[in-house]
Amino acid sequence: MGNSIAFSRDGRHLASGSSEHHIRIHEIIDRSVQLCGRYGDHADQVRSLCFSHGGDVLASGSLDTGIRIWDFANGNLKPVQVLEGHTDTVFCLAFSPDDEYLASGGLDNTLRLWRRTNDGYMPVQVLSEHSSWVNDVVFHPNGQILFSCGSDNVIRVWELDENRFVERQAIKAHSAWVNALAVSADGTILASGGSDSCVRIWHEVNGIWREKTTLRGYAEGVFSLAFDPQGRYLATGSKDHWVKIWERVDEDFSLENTLSGHTQCVFSLAFEPHGQMLATESSDRQIKIWPVRQG
Numbered sequence: 398m399g400n401s402i403a404f405s406r407d408g409r410h411l412a413s414g415s416s417e418h419h420i421r422i423h424e425i426i427d428r429s430v431q432l433c434g435r436y437g438d439h440a441d442q443v444r445s446l447c448f449s450h451g452g453d454v455l456a457s458g459s460l461d462t463g464i465r466i467w468d469f470a471n472g473n474l475k476p477v478q479v480l481e482g483h484t485d486t487v488f489c490l491a492f493s494p495d496d497e498y499l500a501s502g503g504l505d506n507t508l509r510l511w512r513r514t515n516d517g518y519m520p521v522q523v524l525s526e527h528s529s530w531v532n533d534v535v536f537h538p539n540g541q542i543l544f545s546c547g548s549d550n551v552i553r554v555w556e557l558d559e560n561r562f563v564e565r566q567a568i569k570a571h572s573a574w575v576n577a578l579a580v581s582a583d584g585t586i587l588a589s590g591g592s593d594s595c596v597r598i599w600h601e602v603n604g605i606w607r608e609k610t611t612l613r614g615y616a617e618g619v620f621s622l623a624f625d626p627q628g629r630y631l632a633t634g635s636k637d638h639w640v641k642i643w644e645r646v647d648e649d650f651s652l653e654n655t656l657s658g659h660t661q662c663v664f665s666l667a668f669e670p671h672g673q674m675l676a677t678e679s680s681d682r683q684i685k686i687w688p689v690r691q692g
Contacts, residue, residue: 402678498513634679
């Protein structure tokens with residue numbers, strides 16, 4: 398359901414949301430997390446965070462229904478813009494690969510698109526096809542495709558057509574809520590995690606996204622997903638407290654490792670930009686940093 402932790406593009410800092418209405422900026426030193434700044438501009442819990450691909454902008458979404466745009470430099474945040482339009486919690490945020498668009502989704506059942514201008518990000522489109530909460534949103538690496546998922550158990554595929562996103566496919570993806578999405582760096586694989594305690598792997602065949610395989614072994618729902626920057630590993634977090642690392646070879650996945658340490662639902666995951674570390678956040682109020690085996 399979106400991500401409330403995010404690495405800066407250089408991997409030196411980790412941003413996290415909090416129930417105290419703050420954004421916390423942490424410095425990563427020897428795989429430990431050290432708080433170096435706290436920024437409060439929201440009126441309620443910060444539920445979603447996303448750095449721009451350029452690395453100089455952070456977007457935050459909150460239970461206060463607002464989106465804040467921040468300038469980011471050297472571990473410091475400066476508020477620059479407030480985006481208003483959602484009428485309930487903003488659950489998820491994603492920048493397009495060129496940072497031209499910001500997508501947001503939330504508990505008001507809408508997916509909203511904001512476009513970069515000389516005056517900041519401006520609203521350009523509201524997509525209301527989901528019949529329930531919009532839980533996650535991700536852009537395809539080509540920047541032309543947008544994926545969203547929701548508590549209506551559906552993944553929707555949108556394509557950019559003359560500066561408007563048009564729905565191309567609606568997938569009845571899971572038998573319960575679809576909580577999380579992730580796209581591999583090469584754009585060939587889409588992963589979805591659901592409250593039906595599984596991860597489904599999708600690939601594109603003649604312009605249509607079809608299920609390739611299902612990853613099982615979860616006692617409860619899957620709430621967070623992330624591919625590493627190279628697309629070799631898929632990390633999953635679930636309500637059963639586990640973090641699983643799946644290794645990808647072509648379009649096949651095998652369980653590489655299961656990480657224990659959290660005591661409640663793991664609802665956020667983020668790989669650092671070089672793929673050497675994985676950050677996880679849980680309802681147990683703990684952020685953990687894990688090494689990722691490469692080689």
